[in-house]
Amino acid sequence: MPDIQVEVSYTGNNDEIAVISARGFIDTTTAPDLEKRLEEQLALNKYKIVVNLENIDYVSSAGWGVFVSEIREIRENNGDLVLVNMSSDVYDVYELMEFSSILKSFESLEDAILSFTGESVKKESPRPAQPQITAQKPAVAKPSVKTSEPEIEKKPVPVSPSPTPSEEAVDSPAKSELGKRIITIIVDNPYYEVKEITKALRLPQYGGAKSGGGAVKRELRGMGLMDRQKRFELALKQKK
Numbered sequence: 001m002p003d004i005q006v007e008v009s010y011t012g013n014n015d016e017i018a019v020i021s022a023r024g025f026i027d028t029t030t031a032p033d034l035e036k037r038l039e040e041q042l043a044l045n046k047y048k049i050v051v052n053l054e055n056i057d058y059v060s061s062a063g064w065g066v067f068v069s070e071i072r073e074i075r076e077n078n079g080d081l082v083l084v085n086m087s088s089d090v091y092d093v094y095e096l097m098e099f100s101s102i103l104k105s106f107e108s109l110e111d112a113i114l115s116f117t118g119e120s121v122k123k124e125s126p127r128p129a130q131p132q133i134t135a136q137k138p139a140v141a142k143p144s145v146k147t148s149e150p151e152i153e154k155k156p157v158p159v160s161p162s163p164t165p166s167e168e169a170v171d172s173p174a175k176s177e178l179g180k181r182i183i184t185i186i187v188d189n190p191y192y193e194v195k196e197i198t199k200a201l202r203l204p205q206y207g208g209a210k211s212g213g214g215a216v217k218r219e220l221r222g223m224g225l226m227d228r229q230k231r232f233e234l235a236l237k238q239k240k
Contacts, residue, residue: 065191082115
Protein backbone atom coordinates (compact mmCIF):
# COMPACT_ATOMS: atom_id res chain seq x y z
CA MET A 1 0.00 0.00 0.00
CA PRO A 2 1.19 3.54 -0.68
CA ASP A 3 2.34 5.55 2.29
CA ILE A 4 0.06 8.41 1.31
CA GLN A 5 -3.22 8.78 -0.53
CA VAL A 6 -4.26 12.18 -1.85
CA GLU A 7 -7.71 13.12 -3.12
CA VAL A 8 -8.89 16.47 -4.48
CA SER A 9 -12.42 17.84 -4.48
CA TYR A 10 -13.87 21.25 -5.23
CA THR A 11 -16.39 23.53 -3.58
CA GLY A 12 -17.40 27.19 -3.40
CA ASN A 13 -18.60 29.45 -6.19
CA ASN A 14 -17.66 27.92 -9.54
CA ASP A 15 -15.63 25.30 -7.65
CA GLU A 16 -13.03 27.94 -6.88
CA ILE A 17 -11.89 26.19 -3.66
CA ALA A 18 -9.74 23.06 -3.94
CA VAL A 19 -9.90 20.69 -0.97
CA ILE A 20 -6.86 18.42 -0.82
CA SER A 21 -7.46 15.48 1.54
CA ALA A 22 -4.51 13.28 2.44
CA ARG A 23 -4.30 9.97 4.28
CA GLY A 24 -1.18 8.39 5.79
CA PHE A 25 1.93 10.37 6.67
CA ILE A 26 3.98 13.08 4.98
CA ASP A 27 7.75 12.71 5.01
CA THR A 28 10.64 12.87 2.55
CA THR A 29 9.34 9.89 0.55
CA THR A 30 5.69 10.98 0.32
CA ALA A 31 6.01 14.77 0.21
CA PRO A 32 6.66 14.78 -3.57
CA ASP A 33 3.27 13.10 -4.16
CA LEU A 34 1.51 15.79 -2.16
CA GLU A 35 3.54 18.52 -3.85
CA LYS A 36 2.59 17.18 -7.28
CA ARG A 37 -1.13 17.33 -6.48
CA LEU A 38 -0.75 20.84 -5.09
CA GLU A 39 1.11 22.02 -8.19
CA GLU A 40 -1.65 20.52 -10.34
CA GLN A 41 -4.16 22.81 -8.62
CA LEU A 42 -1.96 25.87 -9.17
CA ALA A 43 -1.68 24.93 -12.84
CA LEU A 44 -5.51 24.99 -12.92
CA ASN A 45 -5.42 28.48 -11.37
CA LYS A 46 -6.87 27.17 -8.11
CA TYR A 47 -5.39 29.52 -5.53
CA LYS A 48 -7.89 28.97 -2.72
CA ILE A 49 -6.72 25.72 -1.19
CA VAL A 50 -7.78 23.80 1.91
CA VAL A 51 -5.51 20.94 3.01
CA ASN A 52 -7.44 18.44 5.10
CA LEU A 53 -5.04 16.63 7.46
CA GLU A 54 -7.69 14.69 9.36
CA ASN A 55 -6.18 11.33 8.37
CA ILE A 56 -2.52 12.38 8.55
CA ASP A 57 -0.60 11.02 11.55
CA TYR A 58 2.75 12.68 10.94
CA VAL A 59 4.21 15.61 8.97
CA SER A 60 7.99 15.94 8.66
CA SER A 61 9.92 19.07 7.77
CA ALA A 62 9.74 18.00 4.12
CA GLY A 63 5.95 18.00 4.35
CA TRP A 64 5.80 21.44 5.95
CA GLY A 65 8.19 22.60 3.24
CA VAL A 66 5.64 21.72 0.57
CA PHE A 67 3.12 24.12 2.09
CA VAL A 68 5.60 26.92 2.80
CA SER A 69 7.25 26.74 -0.63
CA GLU A 70 4.02 27.43 -2.51
CA ILE A 71 2.45 30.01 -0.19
CA ARG A 72 4.11 33.01 -1.84
CA GLU A 73 2.81 32.22 -5.35
CA ILE A 74 -0.64 31.45 -3.94
CA ARG A 75 -0.94 34.75 -2.09
CA GLU A 76 0.45 36.72 -5.00
CA ASN A 77 -2.62 35.45 -6.89
CA ASN A 78 -5.03 36.66 -4.17
CA GLY A 79 -5.44 33.20 -2.71
CA ASP A 80 -4.35 31.32 0.37
CA LEU A 81 -3.54 27.85 1.63
CA VAL A 82 -5.08 26.85 4.96
CA LEU A 83 -4.84 23.70 7.06
CA VAL A 84 -7.71 21.91 8.75
CA ASN A 85 -8.38 18.97 11.09
CA MET A 86 -4.82 18.54 12.36
CA SER A 87 -4.30 15.79 14.93
CA SER A 88 -2.91 16.82 18.31
CA ASP A 89 0.56 15.52 17.42
CA VAL A 90 0.66 17.36 14.10
CA TYR A 91 -0.74 20.51 15.67
CA ASP A 92 1.94 20.44 18.38
CA VAL A 93 4.65 20.52 15.71
CA TYR A 94 2.73 23.23 13.85
CA GLU A 95 2.82 25.40 16.99
CA LEU A 96 6.35 24.44 18.05
CA MET A 97 7.82 25.30 14.65
CA GLU A 98 5.77 28.52 14.58
CA PHE A 99 4.13 27.63 11.29
CA SER A 100 1.07 29.38 12.73
CA SER A 101 2.78 32.65 11.80
CA ILE A 102 2.71 31.60 8.13
CA LEU A 103 -0.20 29.20 7.65
CA LYS A 104 -3.73 29.59 8.99
CA SER A 105 -5.45 26.58 10.53
CA PHE A 106 -9.07 25.69 11.30
CA GLU A 107 -10.72 23.02 13.42
CA SER A 108 -13.34 22.09 10.83
CA LEU A 109 -13.57 21.91 7.07
CA GLU A 110 -16.65 24.13 7.15
CA ASP A 111 -14.79 26.93 8.95
CA ALA A 112 -11.92 26.68 6.48
CA ILE A 113 -14.28 26.99 3.51
CA LEU A 114 -16.11 29.91 5.15
CA SER A 115 -12.79 31.71 5.50
CA PHE A 116 -12.72 31.89 1.70
CA THR A 117 -16.40 32.37 0.88
CA GLY A 118 -17.19 34.81 3.67
CA GLU A 119 -20.65 33.26 3.97
CA SER A 120 -20.46 33.50 7.75
CA VAL A 121 -20.43 37.29 7.38
CA LYS A 122 -23.33 37.16 4.95
CA LYS A 123 -25.39 35.08 7.39
CA GLU A 124 -24.87 37.59 10.18
CA SER A 125 -25.47 40.71 8.10
CA PRO A 126 -29.30 40.31 7.78
CA ARG A 127 -29.72 40.19 11.57
CA PRO A 128 -29.22 43.90 12.34
CA ALA A 129 -32.05 46.12 11.21
CA GLN A 130 -31.42 48.58 8.40
CA PRO A 131 -31.87 51.66 10.62
CA GLN A 132 -29.05 50.42 12.83
CA ILE A 133 -26.76 50.18 9.85
CA THR A 134 -27.45 53.75 8.79
CA ALA A 135 -27.04 54.95 12.35
CA GLN A 136 -23.56 53.49 12.51
CA LYS A 137 -22.31 55.43 9.51
CA PRO A 138 -21.90 58.79 11.26
CA ALA A 139 -20.33 57.00 14.21
CA VAL A 140 -17.69 55.61 11.89
CA ALA A 141 -16.91 59.05 10.54
CA LYS A 142 -16.02 60.44 13.99
CA PRO A 143 -13.33 57.91 14.89
CA SER A 144 -11.90 58.27 11.40
CA VAL A 145 -10.85 61.80 12.33
CA LYS A 146 -9.44 60.65 15.65
CA THR A 147 -7.52 57.79 14.14
CA SER A 148 -5.76 60.18 11.79
CA GLU A 149 -4.15 61.91 14.81
CA PRO A 150 -2.84 58.73 16.54
CA GLU A 151 -1.49 57.60 13.19
CA ILE A 152 0.94 60.52 13.35
CA GLU A 153 2.00 59.39 16.82
CA LYS A 154 2.34 55.80 15.63
CA LYS A 155 4.58 56.72 12.73
CA PRO A 156 7.73 56.61 14.85
CA VAL A 157 6.64 53.25 16.33
CA PRO A 158 7.30 51.21 13.16
CA VAL A 159 10.62 52.98 12.82
CA SER A 160 11.85 51.79 16.20
CA PRO A 161 11.33 48.06 15.61
CA SER A 162 12.84 48.26 12.14
CA PRO A 163 16.38 47.85 13.48
CA THR A 164 15.31 44.58 15.09
CA PRO A 165 14.56 42.74 11.84
CA SER A 166 17.64 44.20 10.24
CA GLU A 167 19.75 42.82 13.07
CA GLU A 168 18.18 39.39 12.64
CA ALA A 169 18.02 39.89 8.92
CA VAL A 170 19.29 37.86 6.11
CA ASP A 171 22.89 39.09 6.41
CA SER A 172 23.23 38.74 10.21
CA PRO A 173 24.57 35.14 10.21
CA ALA A 174 26.40 35.58 6.91
CA LYS A 175 30.05 36.57 6.79
CA SER A 176 30.37 36.72 3.01
CA GLU A 177 28.44 37.62 -0.10
CA LEU A 178 27.96 33.93 -0.85
CA GLY A 179 26.50 33.44 2.63
CA LYS A 180 23.98 36.22 2.04
CA ARG A 181 22.88 34.66 -1.24
CA ILE A 182 22.55 31.26 0.42
CA ILE A 183 20.36 32.66 3.19
CA THR A 184 18.13 34.39 0.64
CA ILE A 185 17.59 31.00 -1.02
CA ILE A 186 16.84 29.38 2.35
CA VAL A 187 14.23 32.02 3.17
CA ASP A 188 12.53 31.51 -0.20
CA ASN A 189 12.93 27.72 -0.19
CA PRO A 190 13.35 26.41 3.39
CA TYR A 191 12.92 22.81 2.28
CA TYR A 192 15.94 22.85 -0.09
CA GLU A 193 18.77 20.38 0.48
CA VAL A 194 22.43 21.38 0.00
CA LYS A 195 22.43 20.19 -3.63
CA GLU A 196 19.32 22.22 -4.41
CA ILE A 197 20.80 25.32 -2.76
CA THR A 198 23.93 24.87 -4.89
CA LYS A 199 21.84 24.67 -8.07
CA ALA A 200 19.71 27.67 -7.06
CA LEU A 201 22.83 29.85 -6.72
CA ARG A 202 23.13 29.69 -10.51
CA LEU A 203 19.72 31.30 -11.01
CA PRO A 204 19.71 35.03 -11.90
CA GLN A 205 17.59 36.00 -8.89
CA TYR A 206 20.26 34.55 -6.60
CA GLY A 207 23.29 36.04 -8.30
CA GLY A 208 23.73 33.66 -11.22
CA ALA A 209 27.26 32.64 -10.19
CA LYS A 210 28.38 29.03 -9.96
CA SER A 211 29.49 27.76 -6.56
CA GLY A 212 30.67 24.29 -5.66
CA GLY A 213 28.92 22.08 -3.15
CA GLY A 214 31.98 22.18 -0.90
CA ALA A 215 31.89 25.98 -0.71
CA VAL A 216 28.17 25.91 0.05
CA LYS A 217 28.68 23.39 2.85
CA ARG A 218 31.48 25.49 4.35
CA GLU A 219 29.23 28.55 4.38
CA LEU A 220 26.33 26.62 5.91
CA ARG A 221 28.61 25.09 8.53
CA GLY A 222 30.09 28.48 9.38
CA MET A 223 26.59 29.94 9.85
CA GLY A 224 25.39 26.94 11.85
CA LEU A 225 22.85 26.02 9.16
CA MET A 226 23.94 22.56 8.07
CA ASP A 227 20.94 21.10 9.88
CA ARG A 228 17.73 21.46 7.86
CA GLN A 229 15.77 22.14 11.04
CA LYS A 230 17.93 25.23 11.68
CA ARG A 231 17.30 26.43 8.13
CA PHE A 232 13.56 26.09 8.68
CA GLU A 233 13.78 28.12 11.89
CA LEU A 234 15.72 30.87 10.10
CA ALA A 235 13.18 31.00 7.27
CA LEU A 236 10.32 31.27 9.76
CA LYS A 237 11.94 34.24 11.50
CA GLN A 238 12.47 36.05 8.22
CA LYS A 239 8.89 35.45 7.03
CA LYS A 240 7.31 36.98 10.14
